[in-house]
Amino acid sequence: MEQTLYIYNSITREKEKFSSIIPGHVGMYVCGPTVYSDVHLGNVRTFLTFDMVRRYLEFIGYKVRYVRNITDVGHLTGDSDDGEDKIAKKAKLENLEPMEVVQKYTNGFHDVMTIFNIGRPSIEPTATGHIIEQIEMIQDIISNGFAYVSNGSVYFDVRKFSEKFNYGKLSGRVIDDLLSNTRDLDGQDEKRDGLDFALWKKAEPQHLMRWNSPWGEGFPGWHIECSVMSTKYLGKEFDIHGGGMDLKFPHHECEIAQNVGATGHEPVRYWMHGNMLTVNGRKMAKSEGNGFTPEELITGNHKLLERGYTPMTVRFFFLMGHYASTLDFSNEALQAAERGYKRMTAAIQTLKQVTPSEKSDFDASKLREACYAAMNDDFNTPVLISELFEAVRVINSAKEGSIKLSAEQIEALTQIFQDFFYAVMGMKDEEGSGTSELTESLMQMIIGMRADAKANKDYATSDKLRDALAKIHVQIKDTKEGATWSYEG
Secondary structure (H helix, E strand, C coil): CCCCCEEEECCCCEEEECCCCCCCEEEEEECCCECCCCCCHHHHHHHHHHHHHHHHHHHCCCEEEEEECEECCCCEHHHCCCCCEHHHHHHHHHCCCHHHHHHHHHHHHHHHHHHCCCCCCCECCECHHHHHHHHHHHHHHHHCCCEEEECCEEEECHHHHHCCCCCCCCCCCCHHHHHHCCHHHCCCCCCCCCCCEEEEEECCCCCCCCECCCCCCEEECCCHHHHHHHHHHHCCCEEEEEEEHHHHHHHHHHHHHHHHHHHCCCCEEEEEEECCEEECCEECCHHHCCCCCHHHHHHCCCCCCCCCCCHHHHHHHHHCCCCCCCEEECHHHHHHHHHHHHHHHHHHHHHCCCCCECCCCCCHHHHHHHHHHHHHECCCHHHHHHHHHHHHHHHHHHHHCCCCCEHHHHHHHHHHHHHHHHHHCCCCCCCCCCCCHHHHHHHHHHHHHHHHHHHCCCHHHHHHHHHHHHHCCEEEEEECCEEEEEECC
């Protein structure tokens, strides 16, 4: 069944029907990490979001070329055009070569992506691997009159560009306001205007990372790499560009300007932006003391965490919120996600134990349609999860005997979880989640002991068993067909 997908496009501020440039193929670019420190949870949420997007696109039949870059040069402290390169600064602090820093934190980034079951992109290009292409694009921008050379550096001329094109279209910034706010900077440095941004920076004598260029030894600006690598591997116009909300301005706005300045047309059809994380209602930031690393979240080794949480609990938690909505971290929210994840994996195992009936009280085809509808509505994973919990309710009712399921419907429900919980949401079973054969055998033994106690009118032992199980969130229900159990963690 062909699916009609709608995506909220950040540049038009509307939800639009998705149509790929090449039928059956999707080109998607996502801004990757600057590898000078350990990856933080805001990054994890962004990359998990686009892992889910890629999974769903592939699930509905598209062949996806997913490009996610590695920034290994040119990203200066403060995200500005002045100061030290973040990687070179870290190299000095740790007494390492810059590429040792890059390798160390790239390896760490990949390890974290693996922990959270975030798939590798189709192509993972690096900024340092594309210096020649960046120089070529800068030359095109200069030739088209939208950049100028100043003391060995090259700057994009925002005022000149805005005379012909709409700088600020993506972020909603008004160019006149931006220019008026920067006029006091005019003439204080190499730029003609304070709003101009670096395409190429002259390397000072102490700068560690440098390359030859037509303008002297230097290094590329932060923004130019994404313009180059996205179009090199996806074409001058491609389908989806993703990233965090914090990159809208200036990074993505500058990307658009660079591409238009070089080629005359915009590169991206659909801009997608994931929202930020908060902790107990406050922005997650190192300065606030509330920034968790993935390791701290898993081990629980942080003053704001009551305990650690498994990677799949965290993944489930992320997907419980819509990617474009702010998501608030708290122990209560994480524990709710943990209970939800365990309930779902337990139900998937329970489904294997349901005895099929000749007739069924449930039509799984309607549930499948609802799951598609949720994902087709701008990848609405919270609604998808609520639909899957309806399946959990049906499964538990079938185990208790209050709902009948045919073999066909059991198979259909199994496939729904395989498709949407595992394939689309990217969830995995973790040790201790769900119900193993051993757990099922032990529970049947306990249920048998309780039944014997009741038959012998030893109600004290029967109640003791029930109460002990309740303490570990296992509920026993007595039905006409016998006792059943469920984990309500």
